[in-house]
Amino acid sequence: MKRIYKAAKGDKVWWVDYPNVIGKFVFTLDKKKFFNLFGDYPQKLSVEEWIAFNEDNPYWEKFFAEENRDYIIDHIKELEVLGKLDVVKRAWDSV
Amino acid sequence: MDSVLKYREKRIKRLEKRFGTYHGSFRLDADEEESNNGNNNGNSFHGNTRIPFGLCQREGIQIEKDWTPKDAWDALAGKGYSAGEVYTELKKTGKVAPRKPKAPEKTPAELKKLHKDFTTAKKELKKREKLEKEKSTVQEGIKACENRAGWYDHDAKRAREKVAWFIEKYGSEEAIPSVKDPNSHDIYPPYTYYEMAKDDIKRDEKWAKDERDMIEVAKKKIEGLDEQINALKTKEDYTKAADELLKHSPYTEKVKSFRAIEEEAESDRKSLAYSQDQLEKFKWNKSYFEQLRQRAADAGEQDVVEFYESHGIAASKLAIEKYEKKVEELSKKVGEYDKRLSEVKADASDKDWKQIYDLSIERDTVVESDYEHNGFKDASKKLKSYKVKYSGPVKYASQPSDERIISDLCGPDKTGGSCVSVAFAYIANKAGYRVLDFRGASSRETFSTCSRRLVRELGGEESGNYNGFESAHKVLNSVQEGKEYYFVAGSHATIVRKNEGNLEYLELQDNDGGWHSLDDSVLKNRYACKSKRTHYGRALENPALIIETSKLAESKDFISLMGYINTAEEKQKKGKGGGMK
Numbered sequence: 190m191k192r193i194y195k196a197a198k199g200d201k202v203w204w205v206d207y208p209n210v211i212g213k214f215v216f217t218l219d220k221k222k223f224f225n226l227f228g229d230y231p232q233k234l235s236v237e238e239w240i241a242f243n244e245d246n247p248y249w250e251k252f253f254a255e256e257n258r259d260y261i262i263d264h265i266k267e268l269e270v271l272g273k274l275d276v277v278k279r280a281w282d283s284v
Numbered sequence: 285m286d287s288v289l290k291y292r293e294k295r296i297k298r299l300e301k302r303f304g305t306y307h308g309s310f311r312l313d314a315d316e317e318e319s320n321n322g323n324n325n326g327n328s329f330h331g332n333t334r335i336p337f338g339l340c341q342r343e344g345i346q347i348e349k350d351w352t353p354k355d356a357w358d359a360l361a362g363k364g365y366s367a368g369e370v371y372t373e374l375k376k377t378g379k380v381a382p383r384k385p386k387a388p389e390k391t392p393a394e395l396k397k398l399h400k401d402f403t404t405a406k407k408e409l410k411k412r413e414k415l416e417k418e419k420s421t422v423q424e425g426i427k428a429c430e431n432r433a434g435w436y437d438h439d440a441k442r443a444r445e446k447v448a449w450f451i452e453k454y455g456s457e458e459a460i461p462s463v464k465d466p467n468s469h470d471i472y473p474p475y476t477y478y479e480m481a482k483d484d485i486k487r488d489e490k491w492a493k494d495e496r497d498m499i500e501v502a503k504k505k506i507e508g509l510d511e512q513i514n515a516l517k518t519k520e521d522y523t524k525a526a527d528e529l530l531k532h533s534p535y536t537e538k539v540k541s542f543r544a545i546e547e548e549a550e551s552d553r554k555s556l557a558y559s560q561d562q563l564e565k566f567k568w569n570k571s572y573f574e575q576l577r578q579r580a581a582d583a584g585e586q587d588v589v590e591f592y593e594s595h596g597i598a599a600s601k602l603a604i605e606k607y608e609k610k611v612e613e614l615s616k617k618v619g620e621y622d623k624r625l626s627e628v629k630a631d632a633s634d635k636d637w638k639q640i641y642d643l644s645i646e647r648d649t650v651v652e653s654d655y656e657h658n659g660f661k662d663a664s665k666k667l668k669s670y671k672v673k674y675s676g677p678v679k680y681a682s683q684p685s686d687e688r689i690i691s692d693l694c695g696p697d698k699t700g701g702s703c704v705s706v707a708f709a710y711i712a713n714k715a716g717y718r719v720l721d722f723r724g725a726s727s728r729e730t731f732s733t734c735s736r737r738l739v740r741e742l743g744g745e746e747s748g749n750y751n752g753f754e755s756a757h758k759v760l761n762s763v764q765e766g767k768e769y770y771f772v773a774g775s776h777a778t779i780v781r782k783n784e785g786n787l788e789y790l791e792l793q794d795n796d797g798g799w800h801s802l803d804d805s806v807l808k809n810r811y812a813c814k815s816k817r818t819h820y821g822r823a824l825e826n827p828a829l830i831i832e833t834s835k836l837a838e839s840k841d842f843i844s845l846m847g848y849i850n851t852a853e854e855k856q857k858k859g860k861g862g863g864m865k
Contacts, residue, residue, distance in 0.1 A: 211777050277592075
């Protein structure tokens with residue numbers, strides 16, 4: 190059994206709840222592509238998906254700061270184009 | 285003199301704490317102490333001098349009046365104590381564990397014999413196991429032969445019945461028609477069928493006999509194998525020879541020290557590799573941001589130049605400094621470990637050393653045994669059916685500190701979420717068993733679905749409420765200061781404790797693992813706790829579960845099952861720096 194829900198109204202991220210399983214954190218942005226938080230985030234997300242996820246989940250953005258630094262380096266040009274350089278500040282100032 | 289007496293009282297109290305009630309009996313009276321003080325120019329109150337005397341008292345060694353601490357240490361050497369070890373132990377654990385009595389020393393020839401006996405027992409046991417396997421294969425063969433012989437007997441019986449039917453029908457063999465009846469649908473004339481039945485009898489009887497002959501041959505082979513097996517050493521003989529060797533080998537204690545250093549070194553090597561990796565990464569980051577800054581400068585974008593300067597570059601510089609310092613410290617430590625390891629092993633012959641080393645590891649490795657609780661039995665069955673390899677946890681030669689355990693276990697999780705496995709691994713490590721990280725796939729899935737039942741069977745307390753926060757609060761109310769608990773709420777499982785009145789949870793799925801404050805915001809974000817949840821309009825329970833970690837650690841079933849989490853370091857799917865990146 191699984192159910193899909195949003196943590197807060199207005200969120201873009203849908204979380205998948207598996208009531209009998211401990212430790213499984215799965216989310217989706219379009220109910221088609223599903224990501225495992227531990228394993229897929231952030232490397233398997235597109236820049237747009239990554240930004241949307243971080244906006245809804247600042248806790249996890251901070252939690253995965255190290256992985257996010259690698260992600261930012263890999264996608265810095267796209268982030269510059271999107272005008273989202275504030276993520277550099279958030280990721281590196283927490284070192 | 286008052287201050288000296290006060291110091292003495294303080295010191296005695298501290299020693300009593302370390303050595304228990306034994307210490308009270310060897311207090312010197314004040315006059316004697318005073319006179320000693322005078323004789324030794326005030327040195328008799330040097331705190332450490334009392335430790336060897338306390339140990340002598342505990343070990344029943346008669347202390348002479350004129351003994352110096354050195355005399356006491358010399359006397360204690362025969363009981364397995366050395367000053368260096370005792371002080372290290374005191375510093376680490378705050379007490380001195382009693383030593384096992386030393387076995388009488390063996391001559392080199394006797395030791396050689398013990399090694400030889402052990403090697404023989406090991407070889408013979410291996411051979412015995414091979415022969416026993418062969419015997420069971422032969423036994424299976426006998427069963428198959430018996431089955432086949434039974435089938436052939438049955439076929440021969442059917443063929444005999446057919447022959448009898450022909451004789452009964454036609455009166456005699458000669459009367460059976462050898463020409464086909466034109467009205468019959470049979471392909472051949474009756475006599476041909478009669479002949480075929482007779483041939484079947486002969487053939488089936490021969491095959492049945494062949495099978496029985498083979499059974500006889502196999503039985504003789506089993507007799508031969510039994511004879512060979514009985515002449516070989518048994519598992520008990522092997523254990524006895526191993527015990528004897530470990531008891532008398534001069535390397536037994538050294539191997540233990542060696543393994544303790546190895547364990548520490550392994551942990552620091554892992555930290556060193558992680559720090560080196562981070563250092564390289566931040567150096568690369570810095571140079572990359574410098575390139576970006578240059579590009580922005582060339583384009584005349586002053587605000588971008590300043591942004592990279594004050595954030596990316598400045599932060600990378602700080603991180604480089606931090607990791608350079610760490611790498612330097614850890615490199616020094618790792619170098620010292622190598623030196624210490626070679627010193628411990630210095631006078632050992634490679635062959636004998638390896639024998640004792642392997643035996644020591646073998647002895648400290650958990651072997652999967654029968655499970656007492658049904659939940660554990662089922663979990664083991666499930667893991668076996670998924671072909672998860674069992675790797676018995678090895679008992680630590682020297683119990684690591686909590687910080688080292690946390691540092692060894694924490695790291696980015698690449699397995700898809702194995703909070704249960706890592707929390708269990710932590711409990712096993714605290715119980716003194718080296719359980720290295722955890723695996724992904726079937727092992728993780730099994731533990732994340734079966735763990736509730738396992739915990740409940742060992743006395744876990746569960747609170748079922750539709751509000752996840754209320755469930756969590758209810759079970760967390762039972763948390764006591766000084767104890768650690770395995771706690772499940774929402775979609776997450778961790779270790780929790782109460783520290784100076786505040787609840788804390790242990791984060792192990794991140795490089796910056798450690799104890800963090802536990803509140804409702806953490807329950808919401810980290811544990812994914814919900815105030816309510818529904819499925820197609822039906823309200824679902826949000827249970828929380830808690831158990832003292834000691835209850836799990838003391839369970840033989842729990843430790844045994846950890847062999848399905850434990851994995852070789854090179855195969856681990858998480859850890860410092862996320863090796864699987």
